[in-house]
Amino acid sequence: MTLEYKPITKLSDLPEENLFTSGHRLCAGCGPAIVARLTLLATQEKPIVVNATGCLEVGSTLYPYSSWKVPWVHVTFENAAAVASGIVEALNKLASEGKTKEAPVIAIGGDGGTFDIGIQAISGALERGHKFLYICYDNEAYQNTGIQRSGATPFGAATTTSPAGRVIPGKQERKKDLIGIVLGHHIPYAATATIAYYRDYINKVRKALSYNGPTFIHVLAPCTLGWRYDPSKTVEISRLAVETKFFPIYEVENGSLKINFRVPKPKPVEEYLKTQGRFAHLFKPENRHLIEEIQKNVDENWARLERIEKAGPIF
Amino acid sequence: MSFNKSWKEMEIGAVVKGGSGLLYKTGNWRSEKPIIDYTKCINCLICWALCPDSAILRKGNKVEVNYDYCKGCGICANECPTKAINMEKEEV
Amino acid sequence: MTTVAATKKFIEATGNLAVAYAVKQVNVDFISAYPITPQTIIVEALSQYVADGELKAKFVNVESEHSALSACIGASIAGARVFTATSSQGLVLMYEELPVASGLRLPIVMALSMRALSAPINIHNDHSDFMSMREQGWIMLAAEDAQEVYDLTIMAFKIAEDERVLLPTVAAMDGFTISHTLQRVDVLDDEVVRKFVGERKARFKLDVENPLTFGPLALTDSYFEFKRQQHEAFKNSEKVIREVFKEYEKISGRKYEPLKKFMMEDAEVAIVALGSTVGIARIAAKKLREEGIKAGVIGFTLFRPTPKVEINETLKDVRTLAVFERHLSLGAVAGPHYMDIISSLDKKDDVKIYDYVYGLGGRDITTKMIVDTVKKTIEKAKKNEPMEVEFVGVRE
Numbered sequence: 036m037t038l039e040y041k042p043i044t045k046l047s048d049l050p051e052e053n054l055f056t057s058g059h060r061l062c063a064g065c066g067p068a069i070v071a072r073l074t075l076l077a078t079q080e081k082p083i084v085v086n087a088t089g090c091l092e093v094g095s096t097l098y099p100y101s102s103w104k105v106p107w108v109h110v111t112f113e114n115a116a117a118v119a120s121g122i123v124e125a126l127n128k129l130a131s132e133g134k135t136k137e138a139p140v141i142a143i144g145g146d147g148g149t150f151d152i153g154i155q156a157i158s159g160a161l162e163r164g165h166k167f168l169y170i171c172y173d174n175e176a177y178q179n180t181g182i183q184r185s186g187a188t189p190f191g192a193a194t195t196t197s198p199a200g201r202v203i204p205g206k207q208e209r210k211k212d213l214i215g216i217v218l219g220h221h222i223p224y225a226a227t228a229t230i231a232y233y234r235d236y237i238n239k240v241r242k243a244l245s246y247n248g249p250t251f252i253h254v255l256a257p258c259t260l261g262w263r264y265d266p267s268k269t270v271e272i273s274r275l276a277v278e279t280k281f282f283p284i285y286e287v288e289n290g291s292l293k294i295n296f297r298v299p300k301p302k303p304v305e306e307y308l309k310t311q312g313r314f315a316h317l318f319k320p321e322n323r324h325l326i327e328e329i330q331k332n333v334d335e336n337w338a339r340l341e342r343i344e345k346a347g348p349i350f
Numbered sequence: 351m352s353f354n355k356s357w358k359e360m361e362i363g364a365v366v367k368g369g370s371g372l373l374y375k376t377g378n379w380r381s382e383k384p385i386i387d388y389t390k391c392i393n394c395l396i397c398w399a400l401c402p403d404s405a406i407l408r409k410g411n412k413v414e415v416n417y418d419y420c421k422g423c424g425i426c427a428n429e430c431p432t433k434a435i436n437m438e439k440e441e442v
Numbered sequence: 443m444t445t446v447a448a449t450k451k452f453i454e455a456t457g458n459l460a461v462a463y464a465v466k467q468v469n470v471d472f473i474s475a476y477p478i479t480p481q482t483i484i485v486e487a488l489s490q491y492v493a494d495g496e497l498k499a500k501f502v503n504v505e506s507e508h509s510a511l512s513a514c515i516g517a518s519i520a521g522a523r524v525f526t527a528t529s530s531q532g533l534v535l536m537y538e539e540l541p542v543a544s545g546l547r548l549p550i551v552m553a554l555s556m557r558a559l560s561a562p563i564n565i566h567n568d569h570s571d572f573m574s575m576r577e578q579g580w581i582m583l584a585a586e587d588a589q590e591v592y593d594l595t596i597m598a599f600k601i602a603e604d605e606r607v608l609l610p611t612v613a614a615m616d617g618f619t620i621s622h623t624l625q626r627v628d629v630l631d632d633e634v635v636r637k638f639v640g641e642r643k644a645r646f647k648l649d650v651e652n653p654l655t656f657g658p659l660a661l662t663d664s665y666f667e668f669k670r671q672q673h674e675a676f677k678n679s680e681k682v683i684r685e686v687f688k689e690y691e692k693i694s695g696r697k698y699e700p701l702k703k704f705m706m707e708d709a710e711v712a713i714v715a716l717g718s719t720v721g722i723a724r725i726a727a728k729k730l731r732e733e734g735i736k737a738g739v740i741g742f743t744l745f746r747p748t749p750k751v752e753i754n755e756t757l758k759d760v761r762t763l764a765v766f767e768r769h770l771s772l773g774a775v776a777g778p779h780y781m782d783i784i785s786s787l788d789k790k791d792d793v794k795i796y797d798y799v800y801g802l803g804g805r806d807i808t809t810k811m812i813v814d815t816v817k818k819t820i821e822k823a824k825k826n827e828p829m830e831v832e833f834v835g836v837r838e
Contacts, residue, residue, distance in 0.1 A: 046395035047411050053404040057419035058371035061402065063379060064423035068402035076399065081650035085516070095371065098364055098664045099353060101655035102371030106648040109657035110515050110542055117509035121516025121524075122648065124500040125472045129521055138650050156512065159505030233399050259423075267424030267437075270400055357667035357674075362608065363547035364660050364668050365646055368653030 040245035059102040061094035064266025066256030077240035087115035087144030113152040116160035140167040146187035161220035174258035182261040199316035226286035229255040231274035263312025290348035380422030390434035397426035457620035462487035464595035467635040471522035474513035478532040480617035481555040507532040511539040518548040521644035530557035544579025549602035557617040566804020567617040581611040582746040588625040606678040700749030702741035709738025726812035753786040764819040794823035800834040
């Protein structure tokens with residue numbers, strides 16, 4: 036089902052009720068918990084949520100408790116998009132016979148469940164065109180199993196499976212272009228966001244649910260434990276990611292890309308990297324050149340997005 | 351917290367009532383507690399929106415901390431635009 | 443593609459088409475499956491029924507069997523009557539979701555055209571895919587021919603969806619041997635089938651006004667209890683399956699029992715098998731009787747839950763058995779049928795059971811092979827030889 040897009044201008048436009056309740060076991064300062072909370076604050080009608088295995092799933096539904104005041108389904112790690120496909124189509128069929136009511140369907144998975152193990156099921160679901168929103172909360176590693184590298188872990192970051200060693204200084208591969216993959220399916224709406232820009236994220240969720248077709252949001256959600264910073268800094272760091280152009284915020288509506296936050300005076304990427312323990316080894320003299328490489332990658336990525344924005348619709 | 355129902359008393363398939371998370375209190379995780387200085391609070395609701403534990407309660411545009419669940423992460427204090435929230439050591 | 447039309451009380455159909463016809467009559471809400479030989483024709487036929495408006499179901503063409511069962515799980519939670527079909531590697535790609543469907547207590551029905559597992563890759567029949575499901579919490583039914591797979595598919599929905607059961611159920615047939623062989627299949631009227639299965643009344647709903655959480659994390663203080671519940675559901679299903687068989691006999695005139703018995707009244711030696719081999723075994727038993735050997739046949743229709751009661755009843759007076767397994771339990775002492783029979787028998791000291799592995803990768807089994815094997819079994823029993831798995835039809 037689709038909803039009319041009603042953007043909010045201020046937080047007081049949102050309902051008071053917490054549909055993602057207290058009492059979950061996610062870490063103090065958890066970024067994904069903020070994603071879950073903002074998502075359910077954003078929805079104009081109560082949704083059905085399908086959650087891939089991961090921190091958010093494990094931390095929010097330890098039997099006999101559940102922090103989800105909306106229907107919520109977890110099946111396994113890689114199949115949230117496939118499960119959502121089944122729910123969307125079954126509800127549509129049963130609703131056409133008056134046997135049930137439809138509701139917006141949101142699938143949510145971490146970067147492991149999205150970038151890596153779940154990518155096939157996501158591709159299938161986007162190709163088939165089911166009406167649902169997929170949200171990837173990206174904390175840039177398999178944090179649930181204890182900080183192992185994923186296809187979303189940025190270049191240079193140390194994880195337990197891409198450690199900063201004496202010979203290899205952290206992850207040697209660059210982050211996958213998730214939105215690029217998603218856009219290959221020519222879906223009507225795809226966007227990036229982060230929790231620091233909560234109004235932008237809330238409106239993107241609303242906009243995504245107003246589209247008649249599969250939509251996708253990739254939201255950066257810092258992890259205090261895996262990124263190694265003080266829990267109070269979760270939102271601040273996600274803001275810095277945007278201010279340094281490390282994580283550009285943009286949306287692609289019907290193939291037209293728009294950068295949502297121009298950064299007039301972007302801070303050097305170093306300002307972002309130095310806030311997190313996972314990048315600490317990059318500041319050793321022998322690794323300084325890697326910071327320059329990251330800066331170069333960040334600038335190139337921004338220039339690429341600007342080129343696409345300027346060139347007009349990509350499909 | 352132990353769970354000790356017989357299998358005969360439990361709903362099949364591990365189905366759980368949504369929102370029952372509220373029955374589990376996480377306030378004792380905290381080592382620091384946020385204190386709101388209402389003379390500085392401008393009711394912007396940022397702390398309410400960004401609390402990962404939904405532990406800032408909102409009544410209209412007024413906010414208060416629900417210490418039953420607050421884990422003391424300090425995001426509210428860090429994000430408050432008027433510095434109306436201070437983190438204070440939790441007394442044991 | 444060409445499906446089968448109901449112009450008379452019977453159809454001419456392969457096993458695959460008979461399944462598709464049954465699924466259409468059952469009026470499922472939702473199908474998700476992925477093509478794989480020798481099951482493909484089921485999904486093609488169902489797609490055609492949907493495309494022609496004869497079946498008003500949602501057919502979700504997924505990109506893998508893993509997603510097929512995942513989509514079925516989602517649809518079943520949403521309250522739909524759900525069907526999938528697969529075979530061999532497709533089944534093992536679904537594997538992760540098999541215990542989930544059972545653990546979440548979802549009455550999904552699967553048709554399985556049984557086929558050998560890789561490697562080496564092989565498209566022909568044996569029971570290695572079916573047998574691999576043993577531990578995953580599915581009720582398991584096996585057909586001997588196209589008629590049986592039609593009947594069992596219909597009954598599978600009624601068994602699975604029974605409030606006392608709520609377990610996923612598989613109805614299997616031999617790949618190619620049954621799935622691709624044209625047979626006469628007596629069919630029921632659509633109305634009779636629909637009345638028989640009724641509408642699915644889901645125990646839970648995805649209702650935003652009454653939000654439920656499906657699939658939480660259950661640790662040391664609760665997981666065990668949920669397994670105990672599933673065990674109880676299997677216990678309950680023993681009764682339900684027998685009720686459904688009886689009820690189906692009333693509407694169809696066809697009698698189903700957990701174990702099929704042929705010439706067992708006065709048998710002194712029994713041939714045990716599952717699937718199409720049961721038919722060959724019947725001919726073998728007749729030949730053996732012509733030679734003065736009182737042979738009978740036991741065929742498994744119900745594989746899980748193990749039909750313990752019937753195994754004891756049937757083997758009350760027959761203590762020599764030649765067990766034919768179209769599956770090799772590598773590294774095990776014996777195959778699944780052997781293990782099931784031995785573990786079912788309340789009194790086992792005087793029983794002489796010999797286990798034979800045959801027909802892997804679609805290798806033919808002939809009447810003569812069965813006859814010779816039974817004779818060998820009798821000799822081994824006389825000499826009180828210990829059981830050691832033997833192979834029938836392999837080149838040594």
